[in-house]
Amino acid sequence: MIEIQLHHKYYGVPRYIYGHSSRGRKPSPETIEKNRAAASTPEAIERMRAVGKANAGRKHTPEVVKKYRARNIGTKNGMWRGGVSLEEYPREFNEALRQQIRERDGNVCQCCGRTREEERQNLAVHHIDHNKENCADDNLITLCINCNGKANGNALNRHMYMRVFQQKLTKLYGYKYN
């Protein structure tokens, strides 16, 4: 039977969704006392020691490690920079240069027009030709995180975005491209 309670002190997911689940339900003082007594018998202590020994020095399998890592990638990770890692950039691509490009572009995404204020963080500075070693002004453009992700997408998109951004900067600042 599914129990529906209109008033209960737990705020998360309503308990009735879980039916018989004991999720979030506090054991009674009697139950706590019973568990404590059961856990402190010599047999229980010996059993716990045995489990500890069996697990000692055990490493996660590669699959498990992969699973943990996967959980930590993408937007959930605070270091996420729209699909690129910072280590790959040359030294000259520093914060001062990025700031200079953002200011040149008015702190506005040159693809969709989103502003720094709307984005609530510094906008990305994108390498137009996707060569991270090429940090010339005419190869750098300010993008929001979303557009930066799209521009770094599949090979077909990359080429299309490169042409679009080059044309944009030629129009704005007179840069010449081959």
Ligand SMILES: [Zn+2]
């Ligand atoms: Zn954008």
